[in-house]
Amino acid sequence: MAEGTPPQVPEEGRRLRHLVLQHERWRARETINLLPSENFASPQVLRYLGTDLARRYTLPLDQTLHGERVDNGYAGTRYADAIEELAARAAARLLKASFASVRPLSGHVAAMSVLAPLLPRGARYLAVQPEDGGYDGYAPGYLPAVLGHQVLPLPLHGPTHRADPEEIATLLRRERPDALVLGQSFVLFPYPLKAIVESAHEVGALVLYDASHVLGLIMGGVFQAPLDDGVDVVFGSTHKSFFGPQGGLLATRREDLFRQMDGALIWRVLDNTHLNRIAGLAQALLEMERWGSEYAPQVVRNTQALARTLDEHGFPMVGAAEGYTASHQAFFDGEALRARTGMGPAGLARRLENDGLILDLVGRVGAAEVTRLGMKETDMTALGELIQRSFRGEPVAREVRAMRQRFRSPEYC
Numbered sequence: 001m002a003e004g005t006p007p008q009v010p011e012e013g014r015r016l017r018h019l020v021l022q023h024e025r026w027r028a029r030e031t032i033n034l035l036p037s038e039n040f041a042s043p044q045v046l047r048y049l050g051t052d053l054a055r056r057y058t059l060p061l062d063q064t065l066h067g068e069r070v071d072n073g074y075a076g077t078r079y080a081d082a083i084e085e086l087a088a089r090a091a092a093r094l095l096k097a098s099f100a101s102v103r104p105l106s107g108h109v110a111a112m113s114v115l116a117p118l119l120p121r122g123a124r125y126l127a128v129q130p131e132d133g134g135y136d137g138y139a140p141g142y143l144p145a146v147l148g149h150q151v152l153p154l155p156l157h158g159p160t161h162r163a164d165p166e167e168i169a170t171l172l173r174r175e176r177p178d179a180l181v182l183g184q185s186f187v188l189f190p191y192p193l194k195a196i197v198e199s200a201h202e203v204g205a206l207v208l209y210d211a212s213h214v215l216g217l218i219m220g221g222v223f224q225a226p227l228d229d230g231v232d233v234v235f236g237s238t239h240k241s242f243f244g245p246q247g248g249l250l251a252t253r254r255e256d257l258f259r260q261m262d263g264a265l266i267w268r269v270l271d272n273t274h275l276n277r278i279a280g281l282a283q284a285l286l287e288m289e290r291w292g293s294e295y296a297p298q299v300v301r302n303t304q305a306l307a308r309t310l311d312e313h314g315f316p317m318v319g320a321a322e323g324y325t326a327s328h329q330a331f332f333d334g335e336a337l338r339a340r341t342g343m344g345p346a347g348l349a350r351r352l353e354n355d356g357l358i359l360d361l362v363g364r365v366g367a368a369e370v371t372r373l374g375m376k377e378t379d380m381t382a383l384g385e386l387i388q389r390s391f392r393g394e395p396v397a398r399e400v401r402a403m404r405q406r407f408r409s410p411e412y413c
């Protein structure tokens, strides 16, 4: 640094503070979030995220060191370990599992935590690919490349991404893969799961269900119950349709698989498990146990109402004949949207962002977060009108802020 130049830290610190506060005011208070990948954690969850747990470690071990039995790498973990156990038990209850781990740090890390220990290098699995609404992480260059697996596309059909169980059975018999990975980033309807699981198990393939998007709906009992239908492992993110802090989890009824996954987590996939996140997750899981049966069906009703109202306002949506959706997301019909309005989903999202209406740029719209904030079907109709007026160029930012003010803090908690 040149002599006489004042240090940049205070200025950068002020700028940082400004940016954080601006973000907080904009996204947490002034805008309406219709992204299906996000949700709104409760004040108690946020409080736990900011506790002393945020700076601690626990490292369960099973070792003899210097002639002594060592069950943890650290002292001082008595409360932290009990918190983790409470969270894992709640996750297992909600997913109807016998074993669960809340250690994975995210949905992607949960996928690694399942795939790495259960499938050896060279293993082959079927997974939905991005062109059919699958998660990009399962495309050949990503998780399969990192973990040394070969991925084969699991085909879905039509704009609503439907699975054909006969076709999947034929594919399974022909390819005889080691596993079948279900779950999508673009998801409207449940799979015909029992039939798929049956044909996968017939050829000895494990069925692994990435529930990142639909976890809150599964836990709330409205989408499908993967473990009841014979799925071997369910895993995913905890912050999309489920309103937890950002993170991941996995669950199963099979002790052998759980031991394999749990035993491989520490030092292969991760080390620190972020104990503050786990405390926040435990709280969110307890909220889900208490309120999930009211929250989850409302999410689906709101998403259907939002899709319908958008369609009626001239934004073509896919799946009208099928009721649009049975999940927390609906899709714009991108080509029809462009033909009708002259802009695709990205252009539309950019325009609406100026008025504080936050949609994703890849064609999905979701109602999980607005449901968490207490909105109902009539509010979806009001949102549809705001979206249409914003699209027409009317300045509706003030009305969006006023609506957001009426739905300031989360319900179902």
Ligand SMILES: Cc1ncc(COP(=O)(O)O)c(C=O)c1O
Pocket (backbone or CB within 6 Å): 037, 106, 107, 108, 109, 111, 134, 135, 137, 183, 184, 185, 186, 210, 212, 213, 236, 237, 238, 247, 248
């Ligand atoms: C199906 C699916 N799996 C995994 C992930 C990754 O989740 P995370 O962002 O929590 O790592 C996503 C993210 O969008 C997803 O849609």
